[in-house]
Each structure stands twice: as C-alpha cells, then as structure tokens.
Amino acid sequence: MSHTVEILSVGTELLLGNIVNSDAQALSRELSGLGLNVLYHSVVGDNPKRLKAAVELAKSRADVLITTGGLGPTCDDLTKQTLAEAFGKKMVFHPECAEGIRRFFAQSGREMTENNLQQAYLPEGCEVLDNAWGTAPGCAFEADGTYVIMLPGPPSECLPMFRARAVPYLSRLSEGVIRSRTLRVFGLGESAVEALLRDRMNALANPTLAPYAKEGEVELRITAKADTAQAADALIVPVEAEVRGVLGDLIYGADVSGLEQVVLDAARGRGLSLGTAESCTGGLIAKRVTDVPGSASVFKGGVVSYHCEVKAGVLGVSQALLDEKGAVCAEVAEQMALGAQKVLGCDLAVSVTGVAGPDPDERGNPVGLVFTALAAPGGVWVKRLNLTGPRARRDRIRNLAANHALDMARRWLAGLDPTANSWPMDG
Amino acid sequence: MSHTVEILSVGTELLLGNIVNSDAQALSRELSGLGLNVLYHSVVGDNPKRLKAAVELAKSRADVLITTGGLGPTCDDLTKQTLAEAFGKKMVFHPECAEGIRRFFAQSGREMTENNLQQAYLPEGCEVLDNAWGTAPGCAFEADGTYVIMLPGPPSECLPMFRARAVPYLSRLSEGVIRSRTLRVFGLGESAVEALLRDRMNALANPTLAPYAKEGEVELRITAKADTAQAADALIVPVEAEVRGVLGDLIYGADVSGLEQVVLDAARGRGLSLGTAESCTGGLIAKRVTDVPGSASVFKGGVVSYHCEVKAGVLGVSQALLDEKGAVCAEVAEQMALGAQKVLGCDLAVSVTGVAGPDPDERGNPVGLVFTALAAPGGVWVKRLNLTGPRARRDRIRNLAANHALDMARRWLAGLDPTANSWPMDG
Numbered sequence: 107m108s109h110t111v112e113i114l115s116v117g118t119e120l121l122l123g124n125i126v127n128s129d130a131q132a133l134s135r136e137l138s139g140l141g142l143n144v145l146y147h148s149v150v151g152d153n154p155k156r157l158k159a160a161v162e163l164a165k166s167r168a169d170v171l172i173t174t175g176g177l178g179p180t181c182d183d184l185t186k187q188t189l190a191e192a193f194g195k196k197m198v199f200h201p202e203c204a205e206g207i208r209r210f211f212a213q214s215g216r217e218m219t220e221n222n223l224q225q226a227y228l229p230e231g232c233e234v235l236d237n238a239w240g241t242a243p244g245c246a247f248e249a250d251g252t253y254v255i256m257l258p259g260p261p262s263e264c265l266p267m268f269r270a271r272a273v274p275y276l277s278r279l280s281e282g283v284i285r286s287r288t289l290r291v292f293g294l295g296e297s298a299v300e301a302l303l304r305d306r307m308n309a310l311a312n313p314t315l316a317p318y319a320k321e322g323e324v325e326l327r328i329t330a331k332a333d334t335a336q337a338a339d340a341l342i343v344p345v346e347a348e349v350r351g352v353l354g355d356l357i358y359g360a361d362v363s364g365l366e367q368v369v370l371d372a373a374r375g376r377g378l379s380l381g382t383a384e385s386c387t388g389g390l391i392a393k394r395v396t397d398v399p400g401s402a403s404v405f406k407g408g409v410v411s412y413h414c415e416v417k418a419g420v421l422g423v424s425q426a427l428l429d430e431k432g433a434v435c436a437e438v439a440e441q442m443a444l445g446a447q448k449v450l451g452c453d454l455a456v457s458v459t460g461v462a463g464p465d466p467d468e469r470g471n472p473v474g475l476v477f478t479a480l481a482a483p484g485g486v487w488v489k490r491l492n493l494t495g496p497r498a499r500r501d502r503i504r505n506l507a508a509n510h511a512l513d514m515a516r517r518w519l520a521g522l523d524p525t526a527n528s529w530p531m532d533g
Numbered sequence: 534m535s536h537t538v539e540i541l542s543v544g545t546e547l548l549l550g551n552i553v554n555s556d557a558q559a560l561s562r563e564l565s566g567l568g569l570n571v572l573y574h575s576v577v578g579d580n581p582k583r584l585k586a587a588v589e590l591a592k593s594r595a596d597v598l599i600t601t602g603g604l605g606p607t608c609d610d611l612t613k614q615t616l617a618e619a620f621g622k623k624m625v626f627h628p629e630c631a632e633g634i635r636r637f638f639a640q641s642g643r644e645m646t647e648n649n650l651q652q653a654y655l656p657e658g659c660e661v662l663d664n665a666w667g668t669a670p671g672c673a674f675e676a677d678g679t680y681v682i683m684l685p686g687p688p689s690e691c692l693p694m695f696r697a698r699a700v701p702y703l704s705r706l707s708e709g710v711i712r713s714r715t716l717r718v719f720g721l722g723e724s725a726v727e728a729l730l731r732d733r734m735n736a737l738a739n740p741t742l743a744p745y746a747k748e749g750e751v752e753l754r755i756t757a758k759a760d761t762a763q764a765a766d767a768l769i770v771p772v773e774a775e776v777r778g779v780l781g782d783l784i785y786g787a788d789v790s791g792l793e794q795v796v797l798d799a800a801r802g803r804g805l806s807l808g809t810a811e812s813c814t815g816g817l818i819a820k821r822v823t824d825v826p827g828s829a830s831v832f833k834g835g836v837v838s839y840h841c842e843v844k845a846g847v848l849g850v851s852q853a854l855l856d857e858k859g860a861v862c863a864e865v866a867e868q869m870a871l872g873a874q875k876v877l878g879c880d881l882a883v884s885v886t887g888v889a890g891p892d893p894d895e896r897g898n899p900v901g902l903v904f905t906a907l908a909a910p911g912g913v914w915v916k917r918l919n920l921t922g923p924r925a926r927r928d929r930i931r932n933l934a935a936n937h938a939l940d941m942a943r944r945w946l947a948g949l950d951p952t953a954n955s956w957p958m959d960g
Contacts, residue, residue: 115574120557120558120561120574121561121571121572121573121574122561122562122565122571122743123557123558123559123560123561123562123563123564123565123571123745124562124745124746125558125746126553126554126555126557126558127553127554127557127558127574128553130547130550130553130554130576131547131550131552131553131554132550133550134547134548134549134550135549135550135551136550137550138548138549138550144548144549144550145548145577145578145583146548146575146576146577146583146587147542147547147548147554147574147575147576148573148574148575148576149557149573149574149575150572150573151572156572156573159594160573163590167586286549288551295643296605296606296607297605297606297607297646297648297649297668298643298644298646300606300607300648301646301648304607304648316545316546317607318546318551318552319605319687321689325551327546327549327551329549382816382837384816384819386823387820387823388819388820388822388823388824388828388832389809389811389816389817389818389819389820389822389823389835389837390816390820390823391816392815392816392819392820392837392839393814393815393816393817393819393820395815395816396813396814396815396816396817396837396839396931397815397927397928399890399891399927401815401839402839402840405815405839405840406839406840406842406843407836407837407838407839407840407843407847408816408836408837408839409834409835409836409837409847410809410816410819410823410834410835410836410837411834412819412823412828412829412832412833412834412835413829413832413833413834415833415878416833416834416877416878419876419878420834420836420847420876420877449846449847450843450847451842451843451846463826464826492642494640494641494642498641499666500824500826501689501824502689504823504824
C-alpha cells in the first residue's frame with residue numbers, strides 16, 4: 107500500500123503573508139523522494155478550533171499527517187496540545203526534554219525563561235524527536251490508523267529535524283522509492299513543449315513526464331517509482347533519451363540550477379574565463395552568474411555601460427558609431443562584447459544592448475528590441491531579438507535577454523551555433 | 534460583516550515540492566491589507582476529484598474562495614472546469630477571450646497551438662478577469678453565497694492580476710474604504726522594531742499597525758478603514774507621525790519600492806548622477822537600481838570587479854594595496870568608489886567588497902566581512918560590516934551588503950551621516 111501524506115502547517119504569520127510556506131515545499135520534496143505521495147498541504151492559524159477541524163479532516167483523507175509549527179514556548183503555540191486532544195491522548199511532562207532545553211540555553215549562553223519548559227509536555231506514549239537545532243522537541247505517534255509527526259516551524263529546524271528524526275520513523279512505513287530528473291529547456295514556451303510531447307505524456311504512467319513553466323524557460327520533470335533508487339533511475343533513462351530526441355539542443359541541462367550554472371561549469375571544464383558587458387540588463391547577468399557559489403573561478407567581472415559615455419569610455423565602443431546609429435544596434439552589441447573581452451581580460455564575453463522599457467528609446471526603437479552578442483576565441487556573434495508582445499514588461503525583457511546572452515555562451519561552449527536560438531518571448 | 538477567505542492553490546508541482554507557494558503568501562499579504570481575514574490556505578494536485586472535494590470544503594468554511602493555478606492550456610489545467618461543476622455552472626466559449634489569446638500570440642510573433650484556445654472556456658455568467666500578463670484569463674463569480682475568484686498560477690501573472698482585476702471585484706464586497714501606508718525601515722530587525730512599538734500596536738484598532746520582515750529590512754504597514762479614502766488617510770497621519778518619532782531616520786521611505794528608488798529620486802532631485810563598483814555583490818546593486826524604470830536619467834553604469842585585475846585595471850585600485858592587504862579591506866572599498874566615480878564620470882559612487890561565502894577568502898577573511906564605501910562631492914566614507922551569524926548565507930549577505938551601500942547614498946543625499954547605520958544582520 108502506498109501511503110498518502112498531508113502537511114498541515116500552523117501559524118497565523120503564514121495566513122498574513124508574513125512568511126512563505128517553505129517548510130511545506132522542503133518536506134514535499136523530501137517526501138516525494140521517499141516514495142510517499144503528498145496529496146494535500148493545508149495551513150491554519152494559531153486557533154485551536156480550526157486546527158482541530160483541520161486535523162479531523164486530515165485523518166479522514168491521509169494516513170500520514172505531518173505538522174509544522176506551533177511547538178514553541180509562547181501561548182499561541184498549541185499544536186501538540188490540540189493534536190493530543192484530537193487523538194484522545196493526555197499531555198505528559200518529559201523530564202529528559204526539559205533537561206535538553208535547559209542544556210540548549212546553557213550552551214548558547216542565553217537565559218532561559220520558565221515558559222520554555224512548556225515545550226517538554228508531549229502526548230502520552232509518543233516517540234520524542236529530539237531537536238538539536240532549537241529548543242522545541244518534535245514527536246511522532248500512531249493513533250486511529252494515522253501516523254502523526256510534529257515538527258517545529260522555523261525552516262532552519264524543520265528540515266534538519268525531518269531528515270534526522272522523521273525519516274528514520276517514516277522509513278518503517280514506506281515501500282519503494284521515487285526519483286525524478288528535471289530537464290531544462292530554453293527556446294520554446296510551455297504550450298509548445300506540451301504540444302510536442304503530449305501523446306507521450308498521456309501514454310506514460312511510470313515514469314511520468316510533466317512540463318512546468320518557469321520565468322523565461324520550461325522545466326520538464328520525469329518522475330519514476332520503483333523498489334530501489336537504481337531501478338527508478340533505470341526507468342527514467344529511456345524517457346529522457348526520447349525527450350532529448352524531440353527537443354535536441356533546446357535542452358540545456360538536467361538537474362541544474364540555471365543557464366548560468368551550465369555556462370560556468372562548461373567554461374570551467376575548458377579552462378576559459380567569462381565577462382559581461384550590459385546595457386539594458388543593467389548588471390542582471392553578472393548578478394545571476396555571481397549568485398552561483400564558486401563563480402569566481404570563471405567570472406572575472408563585468409561592465410554595466412548604461413550610458414553611452416561608459417560604452418565609449420570604458421568599453422571602447424566607437425563614438426562615431428554611437429552618434430550615427432545610437433546604442434541599440436548589432437554593431438554596438440558586437441563592440442561591447444569585444445571591448446569587455448579586452449578590458450576585463452576574459453576569454454568569453456557576452457553583451458546586451460536594447461530597450462527594456464517602459465518607453466521606446468530616444469531614437470524610437472521599440473520596447474523589446476534587444477541585441478545580444480558573444481565574443482569568444484575565434485569570433486564574435488550577434489543576435490537580434492524582438493522581445494515584444496503584451497507580456498513584454500521590463501523585468502521579463504531583461505530576464506529573457508539575459509537568458510539569450512547566456513544561451514549564446516552555452517551553445518558556443520557546447521560546439522553549437524551560438525545564434526541558433528532566437529525564440530521571441532516565453533509563453 | 535467581515536469576509537473570510539480561503540486560498541486554494543492547484544498544482545502537483547507544489548505537492549512535489551518543485552516550487553514554493555509564493556502566490557499564497559503574496560495574496561495573503563494583499564488580502565490582509567484590504568481587511569479581509571485569510572483563514573485557510575490549501576493545496577491540491579491536478580486531480581479533479583480531490584480538487585472538487587477541496588472546493589466543497591472551502592464553500593463550507595469561507596465565503597471568499599480564491600484559487601491559483603490550473604488555468605493554462607495543458608490537459609492538467611482543470612481548475613475552471615472543476616469549479617464550474619462544483620458550482621453547477623456550464624463552461625462557455627468566450628470569443629473575446631479567444632481573440633485576446635490570438636492577439637497575444639500574434640503580437641509576440643509566435644505561432645499559437647490550438648490547445649491555447651481551451652483557455653477561452655469559462656464558467657457561464659462569470660466576470661472575465663482579463664490577463665494582460667499572460668494568456669490564461671481569470672474569472673470571478675458569486676454562487677451559493679460564495680465569491681469565487683480564479684487567478685493564474687505563475688507569480689508574474691498572479692499578483693498583477695490580483696491587484697488589477699481581483700481588487701476592484703473584492704472592493705464591491707467590502708463596506709467602506711481601506712487605505713494603507715507602508716513605512717520602510719532599514720537598520721533594525723523585525724523583533725527589535727516590534728519591541729519598540731508593541732504597546733502601540735496592541736492599543737491600536739483602527740488604524741492597525743503591523744511589521745513585516747522583508748529580506749534585509751522591515752516594512753511597517755498602517756491600515757485604516759473609513760467611509761472615504763480621505764477619512765481613512767486622515768486616520769493614518771497621526772500614527773505615521775508617532776512611528777516616525779520612534780524610529781527617526783531608520784525610516785527611509787513611505788510607499789516606495791525600495792532603497793534604490795529613494796536613492797534615484799533624491800539624486801534626480803539634486804541633479805546628481807550615480808555609479809557602482811561591486812565585488813562580492815557581483816552586479817546586484819546595479820541590477821536593483823536598473824530594475825527601476827527611468828533609472829537611466831540618474832544611473833550612468835557600474836563596474837563588477839570580481840577579480841583583482843579588474844579592480845586594478847578598470848577601477849585603478851592600487852596593485853600594491855591589493856598585494857599587501859587583499860581585496861577585502863576598507864582602503865580597497867574606498868579606492869573602488871573613487872575609481873568608479875572617475876571612470877564612470879558620476880557624482881556619487883557606491884562600492885562593495887567582501888566575503889559572501891560559502892567559504893572564507895584565500896586570506897582567511899570570514900564569511901560576512903564586508904566593506905561598503907561612498908564617494909560623493911566633498912568626501913569618501915567607508916563602513917565595515919560583520920554580516921555573520923547562523924542566518925548569514927550567500928544571498929542574504931549579498932542583499933544586505935547592497936542595502937548598506939545604497940543606505941550610505943540615501944543618507945548622504947538626505948544630509949545625514951552616511952556611515953551612521955551599521956546594523957549587523959536582519960533578525
């Protein structure tokens with residue numbers, strides 16, 4: 107039998123939109139990996155009546171209930187007590203938990219207020235899930251055919267507690283393993299990807315194949331279930347091969363964080379360095395590249411030449427050219443990339459110049475007209491993009507322009523034509 | 534009567550932990566600001582049976598149901614159909630929606646696959662919520678005493694659709710007018726702000742005063758309800774004055790998009806130009822500044838001097854200094870700012886150099902040690918920051934360092950000491 111899971115998060119701060127429910131995401135990802143089907147997320151505030159009703163509902167529709175939050179020392183932390191009631195259990199003082207809480211405060215050099223000892227009351231007969239990352243212990247028990255696991259809310263405690271304490275408890279329940287692999291696609295919208303793969307997606311049951319639209323690209327996730335990780339991975343292989351047969355080099359990576367990571371890894375593998383010259387993207391490409399830890403081994407730096415005097419003065423773009431054609435043209439993109447390569451002393455340089463909006467530029471170039479260029483050993487390439495249409499807002503144009511510039515470097519590093527992809531706008 | 538809201542998000546990718554439910558957070562924040570009580574979040578997958586049961590449940594416990602996701606063109610997008618069924622409504626083809634979808638594709642220069650027209654089927658008698666940010670229209674209707682609003686899932690569509698389309702619909706349900714004003718605070722953590730204002734927050738009923746922790750700063754939202762906008766605004770004035778009396782110049786703006794906007798506006802007002810020199814922030818400041826439409830009238834450009842040779846070669850930082858002290862020191866920050874001012878030809882330049890992690894630098898400088906500098910007419914100022922602690926991760930350090938650099942410019946432009954604020958880490 108396959109277990110079904112509900113994650114019930116408790117906290118008014120979630121309903122106020124003060125924080126995002128990252129616990130539900132983190133646990134869902136882990137649970138899927140364990141072969142457990144998460145069927146519901148729910149959130150209620152710090153209200154015993156609504157919490158109790160939510161627990162009754164969860165009992166009726168899932169056989170594993172995982173709660174997050176409401177285990178702390180303050181008076182609105184009422185998860186343990188409410189769940190004990192819902193399952194007809196008494197709350198019992200656990201002296202060893204009290205000891206652990208005292209020890210935690212002593213080790214952090216902080217004074218302990220008495221209300222912290224409330225956290226040592228737990229439902230009778232439960233398994234205590236010791237919290238090495240904070241003060242509130244979690245707990246687990248089985249009652250009325252439901253497996254209950256309570257975890258603390260702070261993400262820095264919830265996920266470590268899950269991995270170290272809940273997984274050993276859950277592994278006694280689970281049959282099989284779920285594995286997934288995510289292919290990243292740049293150059294087609296979600297509906298076009300789906301149209302190409304719909305028949306296969308409908309025919310597949312294990313593994314499943316599903317597209318997800320992301321900002322400026324599409325993810326395709328293949329998910330397989332089997333007795334072992336090895337067997338699940340083996341189910342994924344032929345489906346991945348088939349998808350690659352359809353989408354070819356539009357797939358830029360598998361299980362990667364983004365185009366910037368693929369470019370960094372490929373450049374690092376070939377011992378090449380990278381730089382940027384940005385006008386309308388205004389530092390976005392450099393920012394995305396340096397989001398990646400370890401980028402310093404490849405990325406030398408960048409120039410944000412927002413004004414023409416910086417294009418001319420720092421990057422050496424011809425002033426006569428700027429005077430004649432303005433900043434938004436193929437030649438300026440080319441000279442920006444070549445200038446960055448020289449000034450920054452890097453092997454590969456990508457550049458972007460264009461009109462991100464909201465208004466056309468002073469020469470009347472329309473919003474969404476963008477040129478990207480790549481200077482690399484052996485040549486320089488330019489692409490003209492029309493990132494127009496109703497969704498062509500400033501942030502999307504900038505993000506898509508950055509993707510196109512990075513995709514040029516990605517293609518060159520993979521031995522492909524850097525200019526092959528001229529997909530207009532994400533859908 | 535006060536309305537109660539449930540947000541029901543539809544999408545297997547949420548249950549797999551592929552994405553975090555940021556829509557629920559964004560909408561909750563907006564709804565709270567409108568004086569609507571969000572009592573439940575729930576998430577179900579792309580499964581009509583479970584979705585229908587979730588809708589029935591929502592009908593029984595909330596009077597406003599807002600769904601996110603499942604409006605797209607693919608076969609697992611089944612929200613509209615399932616909700617129509619749950620409320621006994623037929624699905625009807627809306628030719629004007631089909632026209633809008635065709636136009637969207639035509640304007641983007643992309644071919645439209647036929648499945649996109651599925652998005653033009655909507656429940657009979659609904660109010661169409663036109664989607665200017667994507668292809669899938671939303672809709673709203675009232676049935677069985679429940680107000681239903683369906684919004685698309687992608688966050689870049691969901692929040693703009695809510696603000697532009699759902700709020701006017703919702704405002705008809707609410708009596709009176711709700712107005713809010715958001716004060717932005719940089720330099721104190723949420724718990725410290727709360728401790729300073731707790732007594733007032735508890736004493737206030739209309740307006741209410743509530744703090745929200747944001748990445749690297751705090752928002753204080755004052756929300757008033759009255760018969761007219763004017764009357765609501767008049768209620769806000771004395772509370773704002775009181776809060777300003779407590780927090781002083783830690784409040785950097787009201788109803789602004791961020792520090793970058795305040796800096797741009799103040800510089801523009803004084804006819805001064807801006808530039809950046811970034812090492813560990815890697816273009817983040819330039820990116821944030823150029824996120825703001827119209828930034829080109831102030832921002833000349835930036836240099837991302839990730840490697841020392843770019844610091845020396847482009848910004849003119851002394852090679853002897855770099856050899857002796859390394860890149861992470863006050864003198865380098867100072868020379869970077871002065872170099873940017875000169876090379877970019879700008880009046881104000883901010884700079885950042887530091888260790889964003891995950892590892893200490895090659896000289897053993899710890900993760901979180903950051904120097905920010907400001908060069909301005911009349912002087913140059915440097916701040917040393919220790920952005921350490923258990924929450925000091927790469928992205929937080931970079932973002933907070935960018936805030937500190939921008940805050941130096943903000944303070945100088947306001948006639949304050951640029952180095953006054955040395956708040957260590959957001960709490």
